[in-house]
Amino acid sequence: MTETPGPAHSQTLSRGVRTLEILAAAPGPLTIAEVATQLGVHRSIAYRIVRTLEDHSLVVRDSAGRLAPGPGLAVLARGVSRDLQSAALPELTELSQSLAMTAFVVMWDREECVTLAAVEPRHSGATLAQHPGTRHPVGVGAPGIALQSLYTPEQWRIQAPGQVYRPEAAEAARLGYATSHDEVIAGLSSVAAPVRIPGGRPAAVAVVYIRNDQDPGTIGTAVHAAASRIESALA
Amino acid sequence: MTETPGPAHSQTLSRGVRTLEILAAAPGPLTIAEVATQLGVHRSIAYRIVRTLEDHSLVVRDSAGRLAPGPGLAVLARGVSRDLQSAALPELTELSQSLAMTAFVVMWDREECVTLAAVEPRHSGATLAQHPGTRHPVGVGAPGIALQSLYTPEQWRIQAPGQVYRPEAAEAARLGYATSHDEVIAGLSSVAAPVRIPGGRPAAVAVVYIRNDQDPGTIGTAVHAAASRIESALA
Numbered sequence: 080m081t082e083t084p085g086p087a088h089s090q091t092l093s094r095g096v097r098t099l100e101i102l103a104a105a106p107g108p109l110t111i112a113e114v115a116t117q118l119g120v121h122r123s124i125a126y127r128i129v130r131t132l133e134d135h136s137l138v139v140r141d142s143a144g145r146l147a148p149g150p151g152l153a154v155l156a157r158g159v160s161r162d163l164q165s166a167a168l169p170e171l172t173e174l175s176q177s178l179a180m181t182a183f184v185v186m187w188d189r190e191e192c193v194t195l196a197a198v199e200p201r202h203s204g205a206t207l208a209q210h211p212g213t214r215h216p217v218g219v220g221a222p223g224i225a226l227q228s229l230y231t232p233e234q235w236r237i238q239a240p241g242q243v244y245r246p247e248a249a250e251a252a253r254l255g256y257a258t259s260h261d262e263v264i265a266g267l268s269s270v271a272a273p274v275r276i277p278g279g280r281p282a283a284v285a286v287v288y289i290r291n292d293q294d295p296g297t298i299g300t301a302v303h304a305a306a307s308r309i310e311s312a313l314a
Numbered sequence: 315m316t317e318t319p320g321p322a323h324s325q326t327l328s329r330g331v332r333t334l335e336i337l338a339a340a341p342g343p344l345t346i347a348e349v350a351t352q353l354g355v356h357r358s359i360a361y362r363i364v365r366t367l368e369d370h371s372l373v374v375r376d377s378a379g380r381l382a383p384g385p386g387l388a389v390l391a392r393g394v395s396r397d398l399q400s401a402a403l404p405e406l407t408e409l410s411q412s413l414a415m416t417a418f419v420v421m422w423d424r425e426e427c428v429t430l431a432a433v434e435p436r437h438s439g440a441t442l443a444q445h446p447g448t449r450h451p452v453g454v455g456a457p458g459i460a461l462q463s464l465y466t467p468e469q470w471r472i473q474a475p476g477q478v479y480r481p482e483a484a485e486a487a488r489l490g491y492a493t494s495h496d497e498v499i500a501g502l503s504s505v506a507a508p509v510r511i512p513g514g515r516p517a518a519v520a521v522v523y524i525r526n527d528q529d530p531g532t533i534g535t536a537v538h539a540a541a542s543r544i545e546s547a548l549a
Contacts, residue, residue, distance in 0.1 A: 089366045095327035096370045103393030131324045135331045136423050141513040148393035150421040150428040156391035157447025158338030158383035168443065172434050186385040188371050193385040198433065199407055208403065211446075212392025278343075278376040 094118055095128050099137060099148065103212075108145035156211075160186060163274070163282055164196050166312035170284065170305040171198040178293075178301060180286040183209045184309075185222045185271075187280045190242060191215065192222045195282070207267070207287050215263045218243050221271035222283040224257035229273050229281050238280075256299035256306075266290055270298045272306035277313060284309060329353055330363050334372060334383065338447075343380035391446075395421060398509070398517055399431050401547035405519065405540040406433040413528075413536060415521040418444045419544075420457045420506075422515045425477060426450065427457045430517070442502070442522050450498045453478050456506035457518040459492035464508050464516050473515075491534035491541075501525055505533045507541035512548060519544060 101117045102109060109117075115125035129146060132138040136151030157164075167184040174182035175198040183197035194213040217223040217239065227235055228251035232244045251257035256272040263269070271285035284306045286298060336352045337344060344352075350360035364381060367373040371386030392399075402419040409417035410433040418432035429448040452458040452474065462470055463486035467479040486492035491507040498504070506520035519541045521533060 087362055087365045088369065089326050089330065089362055091324050091326040092330035092363060092366045093369070095324065095330060096367070096372065099390050100370070103390045105393075127324055128327060131327045132331070134323065134328070135335070137331065139514075143513060147395075148390060150394060150423040150430070152387070152391040152394050153421070153428050153430055154447045154449060155334050155338045155383060156387040157445060158340075159385060159387050160382075164445065165443070168434065168445075186388070188385040193388055195385070195388055199403065208400070210392055210399065212389045214389060278378060279374075279382075 091128075094120065094124075095132060098125070098128050098132060099152070102138065102146060102148050108141050108143075108147040110145055114146060160195060160276075160279075160282070162313055163276065163309070166309045167196055167274075167284060168198070170309055171196060174198075174284075174286060174301060174305050175200045178286055178288075178298060180288040180298075181207045181209050182284070182286045182305075184274070184282055184284050186282050187217060187226050188214070189239075190217055192217050192220070192226075192283070207289070209287055218245070219259075220263040221257040221259040221269035222285045224248050224251050224259065225271035225273040225283040225285070226281055228252040228257060229275065254299060255303040258295050258299065260290060268295075270295060270302050272299070272303040274306045274309050274313075326363075329355065329359075330367060333360070333363050333367060334387070337373065337381055337383050343376050343378075343382040345380055349381060395430060395511075395514075395517070397548055398511065398544070401544045402431055402509075402519060403433070405544055406431060409433075409519075409521060409536060409540050410435045413521055413523075413533060415523040415533075416442045416444050417519070417521045417540075419509070419517055419519050421517050422452060422461050423449070424474070425452055427452050427455070427461075427518070442524070444522055453480070454494075455498040456492040456494040456504035457520045459483050459486050459494065460506035460508040460518040460520070461516055463487040463492060464510065489534060490538040493530050493534065495525060503530075505530060505537050507534070507538040509541045509544050509548075 111125055115122040136149045138146050139149040171182040179200045181199045184195050185192040186195050191214045194209055194211050196211055197209040224245055224247050227248035235244045258270050260268045268290050269285055269287045271283045274282045346360055350357040371384045373381050374384040406417040414435045416434045418429050420427040421430050426449045429444055429446050432444040459480055459482045462483035470479045493505050495503045503525050504520055504522045506518045509517040
């Protein structure tokens with residue numbers, strides 16, 4: 080959402096990306112006029128941007144001419160940590176079935192964790208969805224603690240300036256997994272384990288569930304084992 | 315990939331999107347010089363584009379400074395047919411488990427079908443992956459026939475200029491599902507049913523499996539029923 084002017088940045092390109100961000104955040108399709116207002120530009124400029132994005136299938140129009148994110152975005156997103164997605168998917172499937180919980184993998188994006196892929200358990204009453212593209216702050220919840228557990232407080236300060244280092248990270252480093260309760264969403268618990276990525280920032284594999292009597296240790300062991308297998312597949 | 319010059323298009327924005335397409339198609343991270351070469355621009359222009367895309371987390375650098383698609387793309391892709399994704403996911407999970415096949419939903423993007431979401435069955439020997447973002451030509455395979463089955467040949471000519479209308483579409487319209495064998499990938503079969511989208515182009519729900527003795531009629535009935543439930547959820 081940052082719009083940093085200056086010679087090292089392109090305003091036109093930034094507006095185009097902002098258009099995609101606006102459409103992705105909207106609850107439904109928007110008119111050109113609504114997009115222009117949110118961008119803070121004249122409608123003719125918004126029209127030019129939208130036409131260009133349409134050429135690349137990143138924006139589509141519905142039968143009323145309103146704008147929505149297009150299928151080309153799914154193709155671009157396929158390239159995000161493709162090796163990690165491929166390595167994680169069978170492990171997420173296995174975890175979700177064996178624990179009967181939604182399993183997901185997050186990437187670390189500066190102040191946030193972004194869900195890259197998720198698998199829900201076999202349809203059995205209430206299932207928690209954790210859609211790809213969901214964000215939550217890195218300082219909240221088990222995935223963030225799991226990421227921190229790979230760093231000392233000093234290293235974390237360099238990796239994530241301004242982001243609090245949580246004391247639970249030391250315990251997570253010892254156990255190989257992190258736990259959280261009532262953090263991102265009240266009533267929900269999460270268990271996560273870090274995944275080291277060759278040449279890149281670490282990721283985390285996690286499960287989320289409605290607080291229950293299951294032993295966090297059993298869950299943690301399973302999540303940690305899945306993370307280890309993903310690491311081996313990436314090595 | 316089209317780069318149409320003219321007043322209704324923005325060259326800078328188009329280059330930015332091309333950069334994302336180049337990185338998504340690459341087998342691994344690329345250097346700035348490689349991106350500049352593929353874009354056909356001076357390195358300073360490529361650098362400006364990349365810096366802007368980095369600001370939005372659409373591009374990330376690995377520890378060697380090479381460029382890869384960033385997590386922001388997963389956030390943008392979340393907005394693609396969100397209602398369809400939400401309605402389809404439990405049905406895909408159910409289909410994949412009950413049939414022990416990979417189930418997926420495709421969007422129609424001009425000459426291609428794009429996989430929007432996919433669920434693999436419980437880990438049980440060989441599983442076929444069908445990653446979101448995968449494309450295949452609309453003229454090949456069961457999903458394309460399923461889309462065509464909602465149109466007459468005359469309507470299809472208007473909806474998809476230049477795309478062949480397959481005679482199997484009439485049979486698919488009668489049955490409520492389409493089948494294909496050895497089309498997209500040799501040795502694989504697919505069964506698909508169309509999903510009508512209010513105000514938009516239709517989608518299709520499909521399963522893919524290694525050719526076997528299962529009765530296509532049983533599979534088709536299950537896929538058609540899933541498509542009907544997704545339609546009801548969207549209505």
